[in-house]
Amino acid sequence: MARQYDERDVRVRPGRGSRPRTKQRPEHADAERAMVTGVDRGRYALLMADGEREVQAMKARELGRTRVVCGDRVDVVGDTSGQEGSLARIVRIAERSTVLRRTADDTDPVERVVVANADQLVVVTALADPPPRTRLIDRCVVAAYDAGMDLLLCLTKADLADPAPLVAMYSPLGVQTVVVGRGEDGGSHVVEGLEDVRARLAGRMSVLVGHSGVGKSTLVNALVPDADRATGVVNDVTGRGRHTSSSAVALRLPDGDTWVIDTPGVRSFGLAHVRPERILAAFDDLADVAEERCPRGCTHAADAPDCALDEWVSQAEDAQESAARADRVDSLRRLLASRAGESDPAR
Numbered sequence: 001m002a003r004q005y006d007e008r009d010v011r012v013r014p015g016r017g018s019r020p021r022t023k024q025r026p027e028h029a030d031a032e033r034a035m036v037t038g039v040d041r042g043r044y045a046l047l048m049a050d051g052e053r054e055v056q057a058m059k060a061r062e063l064g065r066t067r068v069v070c071g072d073r074v075d076v077v078g079d080t081s082g083q084e085g086s087l088a089r090i091v092r093i094a095e096r097s098t099v100l101r102r103t104a105d106d107t108d109p110v111e112r113v114v115v116a117n118a119d120q121l122v123v124v125t126a127l128a129d130p131p132p133r134t135r136l137i138d139r140c141v142v143a144a145y146d147a148g149m150d151l152l153l154c155l156t157k158a159d160l161a162d163p164a165p166l167v168a169m170y171s172p173l174g175v176q177t178v179v180v181g182r183g184e185d186g187g188s189h190v191v192e193g194l195e196d197v198r199a200r201l202a203g204r205m206s207v208l209v210g211h212s213g214v215g216k217s218t219l220v221n222a223l224v225p226d227a228d229r230a231t232g233v234v235n236d237v238t239g240r241g242r243h244t245s246s247s248a249v250a251l252r253l254p255d256g257d258t259w260v261i262d263t264p265g266v267r268s269f270g271l272a273h274v275r276p277e278r279i280l281a282a283f284d285d286l287a288d289v290a291e292e293r294c295p296r297g298c299t300h301a302a303d304a305p306d307c308a309l310d311e312w313v314s315q316a317e318d319a320q321e322s323a324a325r326a327d328r329v330d331s332l333r334r335l336l337a338s339r340a341g342e343s344d345p346a347r
Contacts, residue, residue, distance in 0.1 A: 026091075028075065028077050028091045028092065030077060031075035031076060031077050031091055031092065032048060032049065032075065032076055032077075032080055033048075033049045033073060033074070033075055033076075033094070034046040034047060034048045034049060034055065034057075034073070034074055034075075034076050034080075035047050035071070035072070035073055035074075035250070036068060036069065036070055036071060036072040036073075036074060036250070037054075037070065037249065037250040037251075038070060038247065038248070038249045038250065039068065039069065039070060039247060039248065040247060042058065042059070043056055043057070043058060044056070044057045044058070044059070044068060044074075044090060045249075046074070046076060046088070046090075047252075048080060048082070051256075053080065053081070053082040054082050055076065055080050055081075055082045055086070055088050056086065056087055056088070057074075057076055057078075057087065057088040057089060057090050058087060058088075058089055058090070059089075059090050060089050060090055060091045062091065063090065063091070063092075063093070066093065067113055068090060068093060069113050069114070069115055069116050069248070070115050070116070070248040070249065070250050070261055071115040071116040071117045071118055071205065071207075071250060071261060072093055072094070072096070072116045072117065073093070073094035073096075073117060074090045074091075074092060074093050074094065075090070075091055075092035075093075075094070076088040076089060076090050076091065077089050077091055096116040096117055097116075097117050098116070098117060098118055098119070098147050098148050098149050099113055099116055099147060100113070100114040100115050100116075100118060100121060100143060100144075100147045100149065100207060101113055101114065101143070101146075101147070101273050102114055102143060102266075102269050102270055102271075102273075103270030103271065103272040103273055104268065104270050105268060105270040105272070106270050106271055106272050106339070106340070107272060108270055108272055109272060111272075111273045114207065114209075114248070114263065115207045115248060115261050115263070117205060118149060118205045118206060118207040118261060119149065119150060119204040119205050119206065120149055120150045120151070120152055120200075120201070120204050120205070120206040120207070121140060121143070121144040121147070121149045121150070121151050121152070121206070121207055121209060122151075122152045122153075122154050122201075122206045122207065122208045122209070122260075123136075123137055123140045123141075123151065123152070123153050123154065123209055123210060124154045124156060124208055124209065124210035124214050124215065124216040124219060125137060125153065125154070125155055125156070125166070125210060125211075125214055126155075126156050126157045126160075126211075126213070126214040126215055127155050127156065127157050127158055127160060127161035127162070127163055127166065128157055128160035128161040129157060129160060129213075130211065130213050130214065132155075132166055133211060134166075134169065134334075135338055136210075136211065136266070136268075136269055137153065137170070138334055138335050138338040139269040139270075139271055139338050139339075140209055140269060141170075141173060141175065141335060142271055142274055142278075142279055142282075142335050142338065142339060143269065143271065143274065145278070145279070145282040146273075146274045146278050150176075151175055151176070152175075152176050152177070152178065152200055152206070153166075153170055153175050153176065153177045153178070154177075154178050154179075154180065154197065154208075154219070155167070155177060155178070155179045155180070156180050156181075156214055156215035156216075156218075156219065157181065157182070157214075157215060158179045158180060158181035158192065158193070159181040159182050159192070160181075163177075163179045167179075170331075172324070172327035172328050172330075172331050173331045176200065178193060178196050178197050178200055179192075179193050179196075180192060180193035180194060180196075180197060180215075180219065181193060194222055194223070197219070197223070198223065198253070198258075201223070201253070201258050201260065202255070202257070202258055203257050203258055204258060204259070205250075205258075205259040205260075205261065206259070206260050206261070207248075207260075207261040207263060208220065208260060208261065208262050208263060209263055209266060209269075210265065210266070211265055211266065211267070212265030212267075213265070214265075216262065216265070217262065220251065220260060220262045223251075223253055223260060224251045224252070224253055224254070224260070225254075227251050227262075247264065248261055248262065248263045248264065249261070249262055271338070271339050274339060276299075276336060276339055276340075279332070279335050279336055279339060280300065280332065280336075283328065283331075283332050285328065286300075286309060286312075286328060286329065286332055289308055289309060289312045290308065290309065292308075293308030293311070293312070294306070294307055294308045294309070299336070300332065300333065300336060301333060301336060301337070302333055309329045309332075310329070312325060312329075313325045313326050313329055
């Protein structure tokens with residue numbers, strides 16, 4: 001006899017949920033503003049807007065793959081008490097005033113945001129032990145101009161070498177320079193020039209960049225006595241320093257209005273994200289000459305045919321002006337060569 005079916009035989013697959021999908025996100029009207037002072041394996045150290053509460057936070061899911069970096073101004077919700085074990089949530093990133101970027105090399109299409117909202121890029125370079133690597137300085141100059149940041153060249157270990165040649169090399173670019181040393185006793189602490197550095201940093205947020213072993217962490221410890229940044233030594237054989245800072249961290253100077261962001265030592269500073277015309281635009285006088293006189297498509301390199309910059313140098317009224325113009329053109333060409341990756345970026 002054939003089986004008789006009834007409602008008990010009906011099988012209905014349950015849905016994945018009764019909650020309707022929506023693209024609307026919560027407004028988080030109660031969110032509080034904070035600044036990111038450190039990033040460590042998916043956890044973010046924040047200083048709340050009152051300048052007192054230090055909070056740990058995680059990134060909200062709705063931010064997706066958006067990267068949160070040191071210096072970012074963010075909106076946070078949740079437990080913002082700052083008590084031990086509390087955890088807030090970053091729900092928004094405020095518009096950035098400046099963004100310092102770099103790539104792994106000059107062919108890498110992936111940009112890496114180093115810091116956000118910094119006013120000034122401070123390139124820390126030792127005058128000796130290890131010797132200065134001008135190619136990295138050139139690349140940082142380009143990156144700072146592209147980011148709309150001021151640039152300061154900080155020359156360390158002045159007790160070991162004369163800073164004059166390096167100062168003369170970068171003065172045609174309008175790069176400001178400060179020089180620090182360890183004093184006559186040869187101790188491990190920065191003594192000479194520290195007040196000049198403080199004056200150049202006052203009231204601003206500055207990011208410090210440099211090779212390992214140049215004395216960057218030593219300088220930070222001198223500026224922020226309770227920073228306790230690890231310091232290392234330079235290998236006598238390779239001339240390279242050991243990475244003593246493993247992550248970027250923002251530190252407030254004792255005056256309360258000045259910030260420095262210490263970054264890990266870098267071996268390269270790729271400029272794949274910077275267009276060559278942006279480099280030329282940083283030289284107002286040369287950009288005008290190039291626009292009016294150079295043929296279309298001119299690379300402005302030393303071997304570029306019919307480049308008007310050489311003629312501009314030769315038209316100077318006297319030897320002093322000619323030398324100054326030649327220095328400007330040489331500086332531009334050095335930066336363009338760095339952007340083109342014609343030499344090791346770590347030099």
